[in-house]
Amino acid sequence: MNRRDLYRFGTIALGSVAALVLAVPGVAYLLDPLRRKSKQGDFAPLARLSELQVGVPKVVSVIEERQDAWVRYPKEPVGSVWLIRQPERSKAPVIAFTTTCPHLGCAINLSADGKSFYCPCHTSRFDFSGKRLNDIPPRAMDSLEVKLSTDGDPWILVKYQRFRSQTEEKVPLA
Amino acid sequence: MLNRLADWLDIRTGYRALLREALDEPIPGGARWRYVFGSALSTTFLIQLVTGLLLMFSYAPSASTAWGSVYYISDQMTLGWFIRGIHHYGSQAMVVLLVLHLIQVLWAGAYRRPREVNWWFGMALMFLTLGFSLTGYLLPWDQKGYWATKVATNIVGGTPVLGPSLQKVIVGGPDYGNQTLTRFYGLHVGVLPTLFVLSLAAHVALFRRHGLTPPRRAGNRATGHFWPEQLFMDTVASLAVLGVLLFLVLSEHGANLDAPADPSSSDYPARPEWYFLSLFQLLKAFPGKNEVVGTILIPTAITVVLLLIPLFDRFLPDTLAHLLALGFVVALVGGVGYLTYEAWRSDAHDKFFQAGRAKADEARRRALRLAGDPAVGIPPDGAAYVLLRDPLTHGRGVLNAKCLGCHYFDGKGRGRQVASDLKGHGSYAWVRGLLEDPKAPSYFGKVPQCDGMAEWKKNSKLSKKQLDDVARFVASFAAVPPEMTPEEWLNSPGVADHPGQEPFVKDCGRCHVVDGLTEGGYRDAPKLFAWGSKQWTSRMIHKPGSPDLYGYLEKKDQMPAFTSDQLTENDVTTLIRFLKNDYLDAPKPQESRVQAQVVRATGP
Numbered sequence: 010m011n012r013r014d015l016y017r018f019g020t021i022a023l024g025s026v027a028a029l030v031l032a033v034p035g036v037a038y039l040l041d042p043l044r045r046k047s048k049q050g051d052f053a054p055l056a057r058l059s060e061l062q063v064g065v066p067k068v069v070s071v072i073e074e075r076q077d078a079w080v081r082y083p084k085e086p087v088g089s090v091w092l093i094r095q096p097e098r099s100k101a102p103v104i105a106f107t108t109t110c111p112h113l114g115c116a117i118n119l120s121a122d123g124k125s126f127y128c129p130c131h132t133s134r135f136d137f138s139g140k141r142l143n144d145i146p147p148r149a150m151d152s153l154e155v156k157l158s159t160d161g162d163p164w165i166l167v168k169y170q171r172f173r174s175q176t177e178e179k180v181p182l183a
Numbered sequence: 184m185l186n187r188l189a190d191w192l193d194i195r196t197g198y199r200a201l202l203r204e205a206l207d208e209p210i211p212g213g214a215r216w217r218y219v220f221g222s223a224l225s226t227t228f229l230i231q232l233v234t235g236l237l238l239m240f241s242y243a244p245s246a247s248t249a250w251g252s253v254y255y256i257s258d259q260m261t262l263g264w265f266i267r268g269i270h271h272y273g274s275q276a277m278v279v280l281l282v283l284h285l286i287q288v289l290w291a292g293a294y295r296r297p298r299e300v301n302w303w304f305g306m307a308l309m310f311l312t313l314g315f316s317l318t319g320y321l322l323p324w325d326q327k328g329y330w331a332t333k334v335a336t337n338i339v340g341g342t343p344v345l346g347p348s349l350q351k352v353i354v355g356g357p358d359y360g361n362q363t364l365t366r367f368y369g370l371h372v373g374v375l376p377t378l379f380v381l382s383l384a385a386h387v388a389l390f391r392r393h394g395l396t397p398p399r400r401a402g403n404r405a406t407g408h409f410w411p412e413q414l415f416m417d418t419v420a421s422l423a424v425l426g427v428l429l430f431l432v433l434s435e436h437g438a439n440l441d442a443p444a445d446p447s448s449s450d451y452p453a454r455p456e457w458y459f460l461s462l463f464q465l466l467k468a469f470p471g472k473n474e475v476v477g478t479i480l481i482p483t484a485i486t487v488v489l490l491l492i493p494l495f496d497r498f499l500p501d502t503l504a505h506l507l508a509l510g511f512v513v514a515l516v517g518g519v520g521y522l523t524y525e526a527w528r529s530d531a532h533d534k535f536f537q538a539g540r541a542k543a544d545e546a547r548r549r550a551l552r553l554a555g556d557p558a559v560g561i562p563p564d565g566a567a568y569v570l571l572r573d574p575l576t577h578g579r580g581v582l583n584a585k586c587l588g589c590h591y592f593d594g595k596g597r598g599r600q601v602a603s604d605l606k607g608h609g610s611y612a613w614v615r616g617l618l619e620d621p622k623a624p625s626y627f628g629k630v631p632q633c634d635g636m637a638e639w640k641k642n643s644k645l646s647k648k649q650l651d652d653v654a655r656f657v658a659s660f661a662a663v664p665p666e667m668t669p670e671e672w673l674n675s676p677g678v679a680d681h682p683g684q685e686p687f688v689k690d691c692g693r694c695h696v697v698d699g700l701t702e703g704g705y706r707d708a709p710k711l712f713a714w715g716s717k718q719w720t721s722r723m724i725h726k727p728g729s730p731d732l733y734g735y736l737e738k739k740d741q742m743p744a745f746t747s748d749q750l751t752e753n754d755v756t757t758l759i760r761f762l763k764n765d766y767l768d769a770p771k772p773q774e775s776r777v778q779a780q781v782v783r784a785t786g787p
Binding site: 013016017019020023024026027030031034035037038039040041044076078079080081082083 | 226230233234237240241248251252254255259260261262263265266269411412414415418419421422425429554557559560561562563
């Protein structure tokens, strides 16, 4: 190896070192979001059982404290849930669905005639048990875990969760 | 395969000729270490560009979000402290390298005919670099950047004739705020980089057009080439710069972030970044009406001379012009160095400055501590409220400013004590101490108009055990929630059967009224329902002269009332929380543990 080769090799080697010293932390910094975990919700009271009529869906807000990057928000609505009271002696007294559409994450509303769930973005349609009525969404509406408190007029406690969109399986966001 | 791809690309782009043109630049007299500064500057600029872009991914320019986003980058994101640290020290490396490059160019005479225009582009790049520093310093919206930049823009405002309008345009209005930040951000990440890249392109193009200035004593050394000899040296130099940056970033663990900007702070010792310290010091030499000499005239004159340097040899012999130019810059660097040292030295010996800086550091640590605590954090209305809502910072400040003219706190006050010591007010320890010795200076010893407790003490026959019980009972009043009525309180668990209740009714109740429990009447005294609670203390602050408190005293003997303009809701809340040790990292002294037990025993 002569002097020129040494310069050549040295330039490339040292230049690569310099580039790596910045590139590796830079990439790690850009990939920081991968480290962020989705907040795991806890059971929270959303409504009293007496507020619901059997078979009539009602939308209620989920109120939580929230951390958005550097900002800590006090308790405020962070999402919505459809609650449907079931007839007496059903297995579950109340069914809860997140309003987030499993297709691409828009908010599911009632259809104009009030007889099914309907997502205004891409016309996903579901019946009141959450089953798909067309092939647009990849799966049924995402149901949430429900518990009732032991009060005389029980509170409906719902564990609010977010799920991945576009999958056939219901996968909670980690 | 790779070769064929390269051929394909070359036919379509001609990149090989371009590359050869770039790399085969002849170097008269061969490669030299002293030629590395230009390349090192370019590399450093590239580092600034990359790290700056990375920071843009997470930075949010507004008065309410800037500090929080910088905090998030520095303290929460993966290696964010590293990226920001490199950017911070990189900006300083730019200034240092710039000076070295300038001296090298001057020394080599590389500014002379026909390279005058290139000298001017170099000057433009220098001022753009300083512009980057000035605008970037403000972006974190911390105390340091806020006050330093405020001074800088006020200097602009002092320019004759156009100053005030110019300042208003730069600041984005009559006051500092959101528009200042967005404007500085626009300049820092848009206007300045564009101008810098264009000037740099022109600078390099002109440099290539005229070639390297041959050394005067090149002798018979052969002409070298940029690739690979000079580029190797340039790479080593760039790596050395990066090494210095790494050392600074790692040893300082990134860049400092001061407490969030607080326009109301009266004692922040503002200083510019170190390379502006000479200007700061120069300003001191021209006080009063002459200030504009130091802030505008001298710097402008220096700039004009620097720009005229390539024209010296039109009027003077070459050698003399060169010597004069060198002499001027050497004197300038010496002067700047001297002033910087003077500025540093006077601060180092200035106890007042040191105390201010220590206080600012305490605020900085506190702000970072609060921002990082999951229970506190940065509120949505902005980082300014991190400290403003902190009882330890703001509540203690309010106490010092508004209360300690008359009251004492923990044995200390600002003047002659004419009221009680507020340390632990509302706690078991405070009440117990009062019941033991009402005439002690901590209680009513310095308040002769309030002699009722002392009179009671002379005749009281309560046992030590009974006094303990009464003190516990009274200390439990502080936990009465704001919405609770006296009746609800009396019926809540732990009140009627409290061991302190009976002696309280018998002794205290002779003077003090608690609606539904005692009737008073023997002597005038304040009502005690919810005594020591937030609502009671707040009422005491705003309406000490109302009939349920100290209205029975003559006006001159009452505590002065504070309106809600003098003490805002936040002032009162943080003050009371400070007194109750209700804040992050509050000490957990004996008495507050006792009080907590009382609260638990008596229920809410």
